[in-house]
Amino acid sequence: MHIQQTQIERKIHLNMNYYLGIDFGGTEIKIGIINDTGTIIIKNKYVTDTTKSGDEIVAHIADCALELIGKSGIPKSAIKGAGIGSPGLLDPEKGLLKVVTNVPQLNGINFAEGIGSRLGIPAFLDNDVNAMTLGEFFFGAGKGYKHIIGLTLGTGVGGGIILNGELHRGASFTAGEIGHMSIATDGLYCPCGNYGCLERYIGKDGIVTRFTAFKNKGIETSIDKYLEDGKITPKAIAIAAADGDKLSTEVLSETGKILGIALATLTNVLNPEIFIVGGGIANAGDLILEPARHELIKRAYTIPARAVKVVPASLKNDAGIVGSASIAVAKLK
């Protein structure tokens, strides 16, 4: 089912390489084709029909992608590969989905093989945060760097780690769980089983809970003007802060400070060149990133602290498609 179709650019060079990006999610699927400078040539959005079987979902994605390729006018032979970014637990080497919480009929499905064989294009699977980090590495804020840590701040806090120009997936492909660094030994209990997980403080719920606690104490705020569907959300807090609401600014500043504590630990342990911060909450920009930088410099060793930048993700709305396509770029470059 088509929601929207855009053709951002239509420069097709036959001697250029193209990559298909499939950004799979529990509610929608974004598909697009990028060229080898990371420009999206064509893209479209589709609904994830969770009433269908796993195999039907695979077939549907492939059909949508084939249709999009047809419309693009790009010969299939020029599309070097397809990258699929997905949430959940997966095996990127096998291309296998293991646990997709919201679409359990996909558990155990070989997504890369199922989609790739239907497309007749080599396809590669990885998780969405690794995809975002690869996208920034090849085509965004991470261009020219080789030691990169990508973070996504949203409901959860995710991470992707590129060291020496290679994605680090770890022994069982679960590396990058930056949201589950414990920053406080006896801190808030986290459903993951740990205490004091970063995500509990700077994930969506953590921010809203902290804000609400201050508000309930009677601290003045204009947040009621900015509610989303009647609710306090990080987006509402960011807009209120941008409009000068003091409590909102303070809660975001504290969020940045807590982020900076974790970045300092990562700086001391991994000595990266750049932290690239994306995800909805990162839209608050320097309201979060500036206190994070300040705390990082205060807490980390001087030499690695000076060597690292903290910047916002640059791909924004296209991060999903460009990132997913970048999974294929990484494999085929």
Next chain:
Amino acid sequence: MHIQQTQIERKIHLNMNYYLGIDFGGTEIKIGIINDTGTIIIKNKYVTDTTKSGDEIVAHIADCALELIGKSGIPKSAIKGAGIGSPGLLDPEKGLLKVVTNVPQLNGINFAEGIGSRLGIPAFLDNDVNAMTLGEFFFGAGKGYKHIIGLTLGTGVGGGIILNGELHRGASFTAGEIGHMSIATDGLYCPCGNYGCLERYIGKDGIVTRFTAFKNKGIETSIDKYLEDGKITPKAIAIAAADGDKLSTEVLSETGKILGIALATLTNVLNPEIFIVGGGIANAGDLILEPARHELIKRAYTIPARAVKVVPASLKNDAGIVGSASIAVAKLK
């Protein structure tokens, strides 16, 4: 100045490769030759004469190494390279010592070039914790693994990180500062500028301070039978614990638990295959490592927690020489 000379083994095969290891420290220098299975052929210890100039120290080390090579009967042409492990801040790519706290006349000296040119053997420099980790990787507890985190527990807490079979040094060669992970946002102040650094809790002073606080509260302990030079030390605590002293056992158990909190964070972030724990305090063995494993399993995500082992370093007293030689093995393999 010779303190001691041992020839552990004397099997010299002309078609074998040999590596020289120079374990440099502020009080003594250990030099040895290993074969390509990591067996020490010959070794010796020398005093670091801190009254000498930087150049004189370099010349002295080279002279000692040349003499040892002569005694070994191994032709110099069979010694493929020399590895130098050193404390302090250094540039492993240039072979340059930058800040050697206890021997400041070495600051700015190109150790690798200075020693290597005198020996007529390619020489490579790295820090002592990276050396230890490389030694375990090639010849010790880390053999056969590719994602390894080495830790040294002593006065300080150091770390070496091997990912995908390669040492990760980071953007400014300072990666691995595991002792300066903050495990408690508002925890103990650390001279590094951070709060709640792991080292403040499980480094030598942290352990002794905790022990002393309990003792001063009147908790019964037989530690006085085990003092070193009249002092409570981690070694005394470990011996007392092995002899059944309850407070000693509890303090080591708590030390292991705190270590486990940091290992859980590293497991979530890096998903390694094995933690290899060395250094003086690690001699307490399972009194520390078993609580660490328990806490790691409790706190880290199930999949990476199941994928990782926590083991003691296996090279023990030879870790310095074998590790240092391994710096050359890594470069020349």
